[in-house]
Amino acid sequence: MRIPAIYLPLMLLLMLCLTCPNLAQADVKxxxxxxxxxxxxxxxxxxxIVPTLITGPDGDLRYLIAPMVLYNSFVGTRGTFxxxxxxxxxxxxxxxxxxxxxxxxxxxxxxxxxxxSNGRYSIGFSATHFKNATMRFxxxxxxxxxxxxxxxxxxxxxxxxxxxxxANEVTQIAVSQRLRHLQAIQQGATELPFTGDEFSNIPGVxxxxxxxxxxxxxxxxxxxxxxxxxxxxxxxxAELNYNLRNASDPLYSRYGLEVKxxxxxxxxxxxxxxxGDLQAILGSHVPFYEQSSLGGQHNLRxx
Numbered sequence: 516m517r518i519p520a521i522y523l524p525l526m527l528l529l530m531l532c533l534t535c536p537n538l539a540q541a542d543v544k545x546x547x548x549x550x551x552x553x554x555x556x557x558x559x560x561x562x563x564i565v566p567t568l569i570t571g572p573d574g575d576l577r578y579l580i581a582p583m584v585l586y587n588s589f590v591g592t593r594g595t596f597x598x599x600x601x602x603x604x605x606x607x608x609x610x611x612x613x614x615x616x617x618x619x620x621x622x623x624x625x626x627x628x629x630x631x632s633n634g635r636y637s638i639g640f641s642a643t644h645f646k647n648a649t650m651r652f653x654x655x656x657x658x659x660x661x662x663x664x665x666x667x668x669x670x671x672x673x674x675x676x677x678x679x680x681x682a683n684e685v686t687q688i689a690v691s692q693r694l695r696h697l698q699a700i701q702q703g704a705t706e707l708p709f710t711g712d713e714f715s716n717i718p719g720v721x722x723x724x725x726x727x728x729x730x731x732x733x734x735x736x737x738x739x740x741x742x743x744x745x746x747x748x749x750x751x752x753a754e755l756n757y758n759l760r761n762a763s764d765p766l767y768s769r770y771g772l773e774v775k776x777x778x779x780x781x782x783x784x785x786x787x788x789x790x791g792d793l794q795a796i797l798g799s800h801v802p803f804y805e806q807s808s809l810g811g812q813h814n815l816r817x818x
Contacts, residue, residue: 542570550585556649558588558705576601589704590648591616604630605740618668618704621645629740637679637687644672648704654714655803666703667710669804672696679733687733695725697804719802722760727769729754737777744783748775758802767798767805 545567552560562585569578581597595613602608611623625641648668653659672695679689699722700711711720729752737746754769771794778787794807 618648639677665710666707668701
């Protein structure tokens, strides 16, 4: 059954009210915001976002609810419902559901507790499924050019588990496991050539199921996990991955180092963030979406 995108936020908001009757007694503030944006990859958006802040008796933020209805030039009307629940000690529960007229879907559930068992451990879990119809691929290597740009739809499911032990207040050693299942790439939502036609022999075009184990070191002196204004965050990791759909050469490894430094003005109204990211992958027949990349929507941002 096809669910109209505009009804999705309303349905989820009704379910939330029914399951959390105490919300009616909380302090609730609404902030309707018009949403207008444009992006080369994602197209043009316009619509309405209605963030709702719900605080407890002590004035602390307990829930952030953000339903939105947008029209996108590539995938049509999109309804999205975001829910964040905050608890003392940095605990955070996040849920997201999004449904578009054309192709795109996204469902996410995650939970993190950075102070589990009286602050001795950190635990985290996330599960997500999505279809992204505006993905881009230009080929492999440093000689690719803009004329090679192609588009495809990524349909994948991800599961992540993480357990960390604190050596002190700012240092953590963690182990994590991830499962990433990707279907064969599908036709995208744009008029660009289809990646599967132009790069039919690239590893990963026909899908992959990846099981990965990671050991990581974290050093974090930032003053806030959600909205930091000062401090340093360093992450170093080593990861071993197994592609269950590549029987001939399934193993490859990944190593990375990321450094973030925040510089705040005296009033803390202006924050400068400097970020460095180093990554190396060792192995053959690594799916193209698992390989290191430079550029795009995420890995050149400073946060």
